[in-house]
Amino acid sequence: MRDDWLRRSVKMLTRWQFTVDLAVTRLFRRSRGNIPYRLAGSCNRCGACCETPAIQVHRLLYHSDIFRRTFLRWQNVVNGFTLIEEDRGDHTFVFHCTHYDPEAKGCDSYSSRPGMCRDYPKFLLEAANPVFPDTCGFRPVSRNAKRLRDALASLDLTPEQREKLDKGLNIRDDD
Ligand code: SF4
Ligand code: SF4
Secondary structure, eight states: OOOOOOHHHHHHHHHHHHHHHHHHHHHHHHTTTTEEEEEEEOOOOOHHHEEEEEOOOOHHHHHHHHHHHHOOOHIIIIEEEEEEETTTTTTTTEEEEEEEEETTTTTGGGGOOHHHHHHGGGGGGGGSSOOTTTTOOOEEEEEHHHHHHHHTTSSSSHHHOOOOOOHHTTTTOOO
């Protein structure tokens, strides 16, 4: 269901808070060298990231009944996310997004989409081994890509082996 003016206003306010939070956190992580990849490629509008949006939360929120219920209610009422499954191991909630149209692969409230949708897939770059959806037009590139490519250049490898290594080590950099 398309966002009405009230939802749009609430989402705009939370988006500002999300953006400031994210900027501060990333600045801190970057200053400590904790973001090992950069983003390459572009969005091809495959829609994969809208099929089952997921949010990892702090374990205190995950295990606290009142915070958990409030969080899920907020996601449902404000963002249109309904819970479909969860991963207890890494405190992640997986949702169905009621704004997503799987036929058109589009969002019915694109201009008021949450901050996490705008940021996708940058947060994946913070993982030790980022996994992007197969159809995604973006990809991670290691910040050491050039050094690793130079080191591999002297090895006697078949084109297939080289391609496999480029992909596995996230060192392809042809943008
Ligand atoms: S709100 Fe829009 S952009 Fe975000 S997951 Fe849903 S359909 Fe995708
Ligand atoms: S999965 Fe990647 S390419 Fe597909 S819509 Fe999301 S960001 Fe764009």
